[in-house]
Amino acid sequence: KDWRAMGDAGPPARKLLFVCTLSLSVTYLCYSLLGGAGALQFPLALQEPPSPPPSPPPGDASPAADAWLRTPLAPGGTVTAREPGAPDDDELAGPRAANASGDRGGAASTPDYGEKRLPQAVIIGVKKGGTRALLEAIRVHPDVRAVGVEPHFFDRNYDKGLDWYRNVMPRTVDGQITMEKTPSYFVTSEAPQRIHSMAKDTKLIVVVRDPVTRAISDYTQTLSKKPDIPTFEVLAFKNRTLGLIDASWSAIRIGLYALHLQSWLRYFRLAQIHLVSGERLIVDPAGEMAKVQDFLGLARVVTEKHFFFNKTKGFPCLKKPEESGAPRCLGKSKGRTHPAIDPDVILRLRKFYKPFNMMFYQMTGQDFQWELEEGDK
């Protein structure tokens, strides 16, 4: 069965899709209703909370901790996306963000020729899925130029306008693809319509990862910045005795992939959305990159020979470029050790996500096998 064609399917398939998604939405709504007034916002409950307006550039101009490839200064870039507190791992603010635009390592690599263009392909999610690893690997391709930090245009900076967004981008010559990644787009309700109105043929890439592991990874990141937060087990439940999961907690909510994908399918055909397995990106980065390059219409330039497995890091890293430089692994905030979580809680979460995962497999025609035990995969 040609699952990828489902996005273009005729009325019966669409109807089935609608009915299934509706039933999941109702399931989610029941959760929200049972969970109390705080969650009575569906479908708004699926959106990220509105962000504060971007702050003026802060003084901190330390380099990105997490780039596989250090990015040079790009003339004119003025990204100011940031959270009220410390920026997220991939979100650099002010002057640091201005350094974001551009290319792969080395000051000489920022070309002053070519044109700044709006991106033709965007990595829209998911948070903690492996989006940085993917972006840095695809940037190795000579026909790809990407902005190094997350511009957050379609969620936080939309009022700055498309000229601002274009200016954030690196210069490209004809035939090169401009890219960016901002994982929060996937769960931003306005993002599908906004990206569609920029260019309806934009290629979208989503790196998905087992929603349970993703939630723990998300929590681990928050914990690293705010060590005093309650335990994962406490935050995961509205009522632990009743086994009622708190689906309004963003760490849980982001993993309801089927519901989020539904919003994108209102504006984009499934064939325009490429899903990368976050798990496979770690065990077989070259295999996933082959599919990404095919999707982007690029020659398969990024292959096995670009990766090696770093045992200390426990992840694949990029080999050093031929002429110079060191091998490039992602920084310390990528591939963190997760805290041990109560196995009963994990089990409960697996049950919670199962119908949403099944729906997601149906919608996409891909089985990501998140229900299988490690050994069975």
Ligand SMILES: Nc1ncnc2c1ncn2[C@@H]1O[C@H](COP(=O)(O)OS(=O)(=O)O)[C@@H](OP(=O)(O)O)[C@H]1O
């Ligand atoms: N090659 C390589 N090196 C290091 N880490 C890798 C790699 N490939 C995938 N990953 C996984 O990426 C997870 C972080 O995902 P993101 O980059 O999407 O995070 S973020 O949303 O941008 O903060 C990160 O999650 P944690 O392991 O929970 O830290 C990694 O599991």
